[in-house]
Amino acid sequence: MQYELRQNTVAPRRNAYQVLIERNGDVPASRYQEGTVGIQPRENFHYRPLWAPEHELYDETFSALRLTDPEGFVDPRQYYYAPYVAARAALHDGFAKTLDYLDKRDLTVRLPDAWAEIVRTVVVPLRHYESGAQLISVAGARFAWGTPIAQCLSYAAFDRIGIAQMLSRIGISVAGGTDEALAEAKGLWIQADHLQRARRNTEELMATSDWAAGVIGQDLVDQLVYPVLYQRLDDAALLGGAGPYSLLTQHLTAWYTDHRRWLDALCAAWTSDPEHGEANRAHLADIVRTWLPAAVESATDIAAAVDASLGTQAVLAVTQEARAVRERFAALGVSAEGAATS
Numbered sequence: 001m002q003y004e005l006r007q008n009t010v011a012p013r014r015n016a017y018q019v020l021i022e023r024n025g026d027v028p029a030s031r032y033q034e035g036t037v038g039i040q041p042r043e044n045f046h047y048r049p050l051w052a053p054e055h056e057l058y059d060e061t062f063s064a065l066r067l068t069d070p071e072g073f074v075d076p077r078q079y080y081y082a083p084y085v086a087a088r089a090a091l092h093d094g095f096a097k098t099l100d101y102l103d104k105r106d107l108t109v110r111l112p113d114a115w116a117e118i119v120r121t122v123v124v125p126l127r128h129y130e131s132g133a134q135l136i137s138v139a140g141a142r143f144a145w146g147t148p149i150a151q152c153l154s155y156a157a158f159d160r161i162g163i164a165q166m167l168s169r170i171g172i173s174v175a176g177g178t179d180e181a182l183a184e185a186k187g188l189w190i191q192a193d194h195l196q197r198a199r200r201n202t203e204e205l206m207a208t209s210d211w212a213a214g215v216i217g218q219d220l221v222d223q224l225v226y227p228v229l230y231q232r233l234d235d236a237a238l239l240g241g242a243g244p245y246s247l248l249t250q251h252l253t254a255w256y257t258d259h260r261r262w263l264d265a266l267c268a269a270w271t272s273d274p275e276h277g278e279a280n281r282a283h284l285a286d287i288v289r290t291w292l293p294a295a296v297e298s299a300t301d302i303a304a305a306v307d308a309s310l311g312t313q314a315v316l317a318v319t320q321e322a323r324a325v326r327e328r329f330a331a332l333g334v335s336a337e338g339a340a341t342s
Helices: 018-024 081-104 113-123 126-143 147-174 180-191 193-206 211-231 233-239 243-272 277-310 314-331
Strands: none
Touching: 081 147, 081 243, 113 147, 113 180, 113 243, 113 277, 126 147, 126 180, 126 193, 126 211, 147 180, 147 243, 180 193, 193 211, 193 277, 211 233, 211 243, 211 277, 211 314, 233 243, 233 277, 243 277, 277 314
């Protein structure tokens, strides 16, 4: 008996979900679009929140920053669940392999004293900063209007708790496999002078009613801390015999670079919006003027602690990064005049 195998093509009955057809026409849609567009709850809320009766349960007025078409915002990474999980699995797997390599050779416990001091008193306590950033992102994910934006914030919240875990693992490694550095870090976050402005700023941002102001305020600190603490110290670490610091912080820098992509795109969307652009630029200017001085103070205190141990001109780097922040906002038409630079 002979068999003949033939290849048949089954044409799909439709190219996309109806909400995408109505928006983009009857054309094939990406998985990102299918999992993102048209999901925002818009009706049948039944009751207003008792804690904010002026709003609906889901309401675009939870922030002064608005988009005419929030469903039109596109995450440049086009993350939905599967690619997000794959990307972060690769990030954390790479970090784990680096840490295992260092632990097997006892390289973290043999860091030069000054670098070990920075890791234990500056870097590891920032796991609490990351935990606060997670809560700020969670609030944004809950109150943001438009699934494309809320989705980015949800992933950012997972990212921040993941970064906190990375810092915790670094602390355990530096302490020779014990939790000694973690207990020390908690006390430092609560009491150490160089961390109190960062802690206060984080806690105040957590209590900000406008979710976008909280997210941008947090990002202003990120734009100072991440470049100064993890990027600019790289050369100093390599030249100062602290190679393990460079090997570990490369993973934090990689995450920060990826994180910037959607936030920068969102700020650009806000400022160029055809209906709300002018108002958004004014609101963003108010946010920057309000929160950049606190961000600079927070980062300067941290940088001063670094300089006290390493003499790497970290405080000067904070001033330079703050200037770059103002220039980036100015390029979007957002004036940050009146915000502190040092």
